[in-house]
Amino acid sequence: MLKSDITTKDLQEKREKYVSKAVSNGNLNIASQASGSTITDKDGKEWIDFAGAIGVLNVGHSHPKVTEAVKEQVDKFLHPGFNVMMYEGYIQLAEKLCNVTPGDFDKQAILLNSGAEAVENAVKLARRYTNRPAVVSFNRGFHGRTNLTMGMTSKVKPYKFGFGPFAPETYQAPFPYMYEKPDHLSDDDYVNQKIEEFKDFFLSTVAPEMVSCVVMEPIQGEGGFNIVPKKFIQYVSDFCKQHGIVFVADEIQTGMGRTGKLFATEHFDIAPDLMTVSKSLAAGLPLSAVVGKTEILDAANPGELGGTFAGNPVACAAALAVFDVIEEENLLQKSETVGDKIESKLTELSHKHECIGDIRRLGSMVAVELVDHPESKQPNPEKTGAITKYANENGLLLLSAGLKGNVLRFLAPLNITDEELNKGFDILEQAFSN
Ligand SMILES: Cc1ncc(COP(=O)(O)O)c(C=O)c1O
Structure with missing residues (x-):
């Protein structure tokens, strides 16, 4: 006590x-x-x-609707374990996520605990689906503190220093930073230059046919709220389509209404193949999700994904209430x-x-x-x-x-x-x- x-x-x-x-x-x-x-x-x-x-x-903290939903769930049961016996909250939340994320295609979702875990699972799915090893993220990106996500992250100190070796086959591609644009270039010229660098990266560093997924934060969070130019994200999305690469939007920090849309990718008129969601999803309870194309989610077999606490029913109840609050308020x-x-x-x-x-x-x-x-x-x-x-x-x-x-x-x-x-x-x- x-x-x-x-x-x-x-x-x-x-x-x-x-x-x-x-x-x-x-x-x-x-x-x-x-x-x-x-x-x-x-x-x-x-x-x-x-x-x-x-x-x-x-x-906000302790939103009455969220705490009420949590209390109601706590009084029913805490955790049967979705892999052991199913419960309504997990299924309702998966349906909700499939319905509200961008993309006019069949979708499925899996639930996990943390942001890093969602990113790890998106990579697992992309690797299984494409049967390719490499993972591309971006300079200044942040994706978590587990071994794989540290390898995908840019900032060395404090996130990576002394914690290696990191998982192999992770590469970081160039990313525009508009504030660092040289004065003599127009915005458009600068973005075009970064697109050229992105293309060259696939000549100098890793071949596209080896890449399972490209993972991008539409606004780099830890990287300093660096907003991706629309032309750049659209180019990357098209490049992925052209080369059979899974495009993953890491919306862990940008999602759930933060940017004025439910998900930031909606600002850029693109629909990622997979999206990772966490943070504000359950208003403070640990919960994350990977949601996206059914054909990719379906590439893994029973038992290959999940986790002891993944998709805890109390967190699911909170998340369903969060979606209601976003709409009602x-x-x-x-x-x-x-x-x-x-x-x-x-x-x-x-x-x-x-x-x-x-x-x-x-x-x-x-x-x-x-x-x-x-x-x-x-x-x-x-x-x-x-x-x-x-x-x-x-x-x-x-x-x-x-x-x-x-x-x-x-x-x-x-x-x-x-x-x-x-x-x-x-x-x-x-x-x-x-
Ligand atoms: C974009 C992004 N991805 C992944 C993560 C990792 O989330 P977690 O700390 O829940 O593992 C974060 C956390 O800040 C994040 O901002």
């Missing part, structure tokens, strides 16, 4: 003693209760949440409105602070890239660190991202109230001026 009389200081000391430092903490206080976009700590202090447990809380529309407000605030701040080099967003997936000066574009991870530190000591949960650690990212719940947003903005403003 949890002890209610234990102090914050005691818990901080025990954390130091008993929990590995390898798991980092952005905020050193102890959460006690959370609702909407506000967390209250053990000492009664309130924290506005612009982090949403790294993109997990698109419907018009969260796709709100995603756009909230994102617009955050962008306006950042634009206002950019008039006062020369360190703001770039503001980018799709829906309410918003980021600001910090530099020494907008002209030099030199990354400024020190200022980024100082801002997140100030925020996390003064009432605002705020995250950084980016290969060079110089991006602030905003993943607030989509139904954040104006009052919460403005409180957060006040602290953000102080953090920039500090």
Whole structure:
């Protein structure tokens, strides 16, 4: 049982003693209760949440509809194990995912626990379906912390350093980064150049007929909210079709309404062969999915995929409630409105602070890239660190991202109230001026 009389200081000391430092903490206080976009700590202090447990809380903390669905399920049963005896939630959720993901083709889904596990299973399916070994991801991409997904991930420190060797046959292709576009090139010329580099990659690095799948985040999350240009993703999607490669959209961070559409790929008029979904899918309970073409999902045989806890019924009940909340509260529309407000605030701040080099967003997936000066574009991870530190000591949960650690990212719940947003903005403003 949890002890209610234990102090914050005691818990901080025990954390130091008993929990590995390898798991980092952005905020050193102890959460006690959370609702909407506000967390209250053990000492009664309130924290506005612009982090949403790294993109997990698109419907907010402890949404009443979600907790009600969870309680109802907890009272029935916790886990018969889908491989042992089926239950309704898993099947209903698979149907829902097949119906709401892009693509006018027959679909199936499998449920798992974490994002990395979904990516691993998408790769397994693609390999079985194509009978090819290689996996292509992209520079600046992030796909998880398991051995295979580490190999598919770009940022060496802290995600990969000293944790190898990695799985063979993983390759990272070039990816556009519009902020790094040389001034003498137009946007279109730059994207064309990246497309040429992508084509060359299949001459210099791996032959297309060896590649089972290309896995892409439509907006690179850990990579700094780098939005893929439409022409590039469409080219990659067509290239995959042409070469019999499975195109996988990793929508683990971009999905579930974050970008103003249920899934980010909808912005680019493409339908991936497979999609990975997790994070906000079950509003905080561990759940992920691979959903896509039936012919690919069907390529594996009984017993080859799954897992002890995969598709836990309590998490499925939460996920079904999340889909209802997104619809009933018009969260796709709100995603756009909230994102617009955050962008306006950042634009206002950019008039006062020369360190703001770039503001980018799709829906309410918003980021600001910090530099020494907008002209030099030199990354400024020190200022980024100082801002997140100030925020996390003064009432605002705020995250950084980016290969060079110089991006602030905003993943607030989509139904954040104006009052919460403005409180957060006040602290953000102080953090920039500090
Ligand atoms: C795009 C993407 N893929 C995969 C993952 C890995 O998810 P998990 O941490 O649940 O394994 C993440 C997590 O941040 C992610 O953002």
